[in-house]
Amino acid sequence: MNILKLTVVMAALPLAALADPMPSWTGSEAKQQIISFIDAVTDPAGESYVTPAERIAVFDNDGTLWAEQPVYFQFIFAMDRLAELAKEDPSILTTPALKAAAAGDLKTVLEGGHDALIEVVNASHSGSSVEAFQTAVAEWLETARHPETELPYDQMTYQPMVELLRYLRDEGFKTYIVSGGGLHFMRVFAEQAYGIPPEQILGTYGETAYDANGDTPVIVKGPGIAFIDDKDGKPINIERTIGRRPILAGGNSDGDFAMLEWTTAGPGPRLGVLIHHTDADREWAYDRESPIGRLVDGLDKGPGMGWVIVDMANDWSRIYTGAN
Amino acid sequence: MNILKLTVVMAALPLAALADPMPSWTGSEAKQQIISFIDAVTDPAGESYVTPAERIAVFDNDGTLWAEQPVYFQFIFAMDRLAELAKEDPSILTTPALKAAAAGDLKTVLEGGHDALIEVVNASHSGSSVEAFQTAVAEWLETARHPETELPYDQMTYQPMVELLRYLRDEGFKTYIVSGGGLHFMRVFAEQAYGIPPEQILGTYGETAYDANGDTPVIVKGPGIAFIDDKDGKPINIERTIGRRPILAGGNSDGDFAMLEWTTAGPGPRLGVLIHHTDADREWAYDRESPIGRLVDGLDKGPGMGWVIVDMANDWSRIYTGAN
Known part of the structure; x- marks a missing residue:
């Protein structure tokens, strides 16, 4: 076959036949189900075809796109940030939970339950x-390391999911994060880590206010949670x-x-x-x-509703983006 | 000049030189300021260049993209909708304001002030x-006519602004609506009227809930306003x-x-x-x-902050999309 003929033949092949879009997935049923779905909704001649505008794909973040153990990474940031802030002004540690958090004592904080968590988040995420705030998150991501893997947190993203996100976008999908995690926190790393821009990130957010008193008007983060993007809050x-x-x-x-x-x-599909x-x-x-x-x-x-249950141990040949 | 040479020369000309992207604007200073700005931020060689991802343009709706007199069109819908609902169940008209609204008596409703308006919106927009709800809005738009112009409301969009929106998108901008009007209301017509898809529409919204009790889980509109997208609420x-x-x-x-x-x-610019x-x-x-x-x-x-003040009488050669 001469070069010209080869080129014509290759141009007629679907991309998936040339390169595996999800190489970090094993050849399991889960992978096949996902690829079959994407093939079906993007085939203009098929009965399951969906127009690009309606190809919306939404993903949770913690535990879905990156790891979440031993506790949500954002909470580790909150404790580290509180310790930083307390160095400048120790008087901000007004409760036992805040003192424990600033000391890195996760166990005591968790024993304080929901109220303790809210105290720590408010004190570290507002003002x-x-x-x-986002500059502080970016600086933390550069230096902080996970206690067990010793990886930077933003390298504990799941490589198979990063591949799926990219594959979906290549197939005309718009990919969104819809997470219980903090909106402002996620926007710091999500574009680089996942290719998802700020306007496609939905998350929990605190009260904010418009402050035009300074030289340049800005949005400031206040205490108090305005919306929790979890459970029913996600479809809402x-x-x-x-x-x-x-x-x-x-x-x-x-x-x-x-x-x-x-x-x-x-x-529809x-x-x-x-x-x-x-x-x-x-x-x-x-x-x-x-x-x-x-x-x-x-x-x-x-399973009764036809959902694909991904068995991480068997369906993924690689876990973290930052390590093989 | 032969055809080939002409084609080469034309390909080298910017589009604006070939066709006026905003023909419904007179050749006034306002138009020139807007075009100069767009030229500056899209010129890769210029010092004011802005990458496409950051080319975000936001527009109010009522009075900016379509008319708003004698009262916000959505409020006329609210009164008409209330009259419809009351035909089926007159007992919903529990207050003087609701009775006046269902009777089309705008004057009495407005005399009731803010509380009366909220009553009418809640009763017509929830449940x-x-x-x-959006089916009801679509049906209303098909039949309702403005009391003075006798135009369908969605033809009282401003043609010069429709042209500006299209021009911005042609130049790589992402166009958004950020309106005090209702989110669900605007999404019914904004894509067709302005070319702005649902995910680029921000507005005031009521409380909603996730209801999985029926055959198909849906989002239901409750009474009560969750967020008012006006004044400081817009930048927030x-x-x-x-x-x-x-x-x-x-x-x-x-x-x-x-x-x-x-x-x-x-x-920057x-x-x-x-x-x-x-x-x-x-x-x-x-x-x-x-x-x-x-x-x-x-x-x-x-003007002191360099804003362009568009003088509708002098800067626009045409007003409504639906009439010359």
């Missing part, structure tokens, strides 16, 4: 402009912000159940994907009993 | 799924939803002041555009004393 926030029912949703915990349920209940943390050797194994990333409803009801 | 909502400071903002009332102030206070309603013959003339679209701060302080 500055959004820009100043998607409807508000995107205004379309997605056709693909990925998550890993019962906090994502409503998002997957709402997504997959729409007419839909896909729900649940990441099941089954890999105690390379990552962590947890589900029904875990305080972080608890997964019960998804395992019990997801 | 159904988002889809059912833009920061939350888009996560970038726009480089161009357009408005027409003091409800847009903070949005224009925040936008134009950023570093910025443009604020205020539509001044000066045309009593073809539209309406109003500013400082108007209960709808009151404009005081923008006129007093805008």
Whole structure:
């Protein structure tokens, strides 16, 4: 075959036949189900075809796109940030929970329950402009290392999911994060880590205010949580912000159940994907009993609704973007 | 010159030299300022160049992209909708304001002040799924006519602004609506009227809930306003939803002041555009004393901040998209 003929033949082949778009997935059923879905909705001649404008894919972040053990990474940032702030002004540590957090004593903070967590988040996430807060997050990401893997946190993203996100975008999807994590926190690294720009990130957010008193008007972060982007809050926030029912949703915990349920209940082809943390050797194994990333409803009801349950130990040949 | 040479020469000319992108604007200074700004930020060789990702343009809707007299069109919908609902169940008209609204008595409703308005909006905008609500809006738009122009409301969009929106998108901008009007209401017509998709529409929104009790889980509209997208709420909502400071903002009332102030206070090239309603013959003339679209701060302080004040009577050769 001469070069010209070869070129013509190759141009007629779909890209997937030339290169595997998801090389960090093993050749398991989960991978095949995902690829079949994407093929179906992007085939203009098929009955499952979906126009590009409606190709909305939404993903949880903690435990779905990056790791979340031993505790949400943002909470480790909150404790580190509190310690930094307390160096300048120790009087901000007004409660036992704040003192424990600034001392890096996660166990004591967690024993304080929900109220203690809110105290720590409020004290570490408010009182500055959004820009100043995000500068602090960026500096933390540069130096902080995970206590077990010793990786930078933003290299503990899941390589198979980074590949899936890229593949979806190559196939005309718009990819969004819809996370219980903080909106301003995620925007610092999500574009570089996942290729997802600020306007496609939905998350929990605190009260903010417009402050035009300084030289340059800015948005400042106040104390108090304005919206919790978890459970029912996820479909509510998607409807508000995107205004379309997605056709693909990925998550890993019962906090994502409503998002997957709402997504997959729409007419036409839909896909729900649940990441099941089954890999105690390379990552962590947890589900029904875990305080972080608890997964019960998804395992019990997801398969009956046709959701793909990804078995991390068997379906992923590689875990972290930052390590083989 | 032969055809080939002509083609080469034309290909080298900027598009604007070939066709006026904003034919419904007179050749006034306002038009020149807007075009100069767009030229500057899109010239890769210029010092004012802005990357496409940062070319965010935000626009108010009522009074900026379509008309707003004698009252916000959405409020006329609210009264008409209430009358429809009351036909089926007259018992919903529990207050004098609701009775007046259902009878089309705008004057009495307005005399009831803010509380009366909220009553009418709540009663007409809640109690159904988002889809059912939007179907009602679409049906209303098909049949309702403006009392003075007799035009369908979605043809009372401003043709010069429709041209500006299209021109901005052609130049790599992402165009957004940021309006005090209702999010769900605007999404029904904004894509067709302005070319702006649902995910680029920000507005006031009521409380919503996720309801998985029926055959298909849906988002339902409850009573109560969750967020008012006006005044300081505009920059707050833009920061939350888009996560970038726009480089161009357009408005027409003091409800847009903070949005224009925040936008134009950023570093690098910025443009604020205020539509001044000066045309009593073809539209309406109003500013400082108007209960709808009151404009005081923008006129007093805008020019000092370099904002373009569009004099509708002199700067626009055509007003409505739906009529010459």
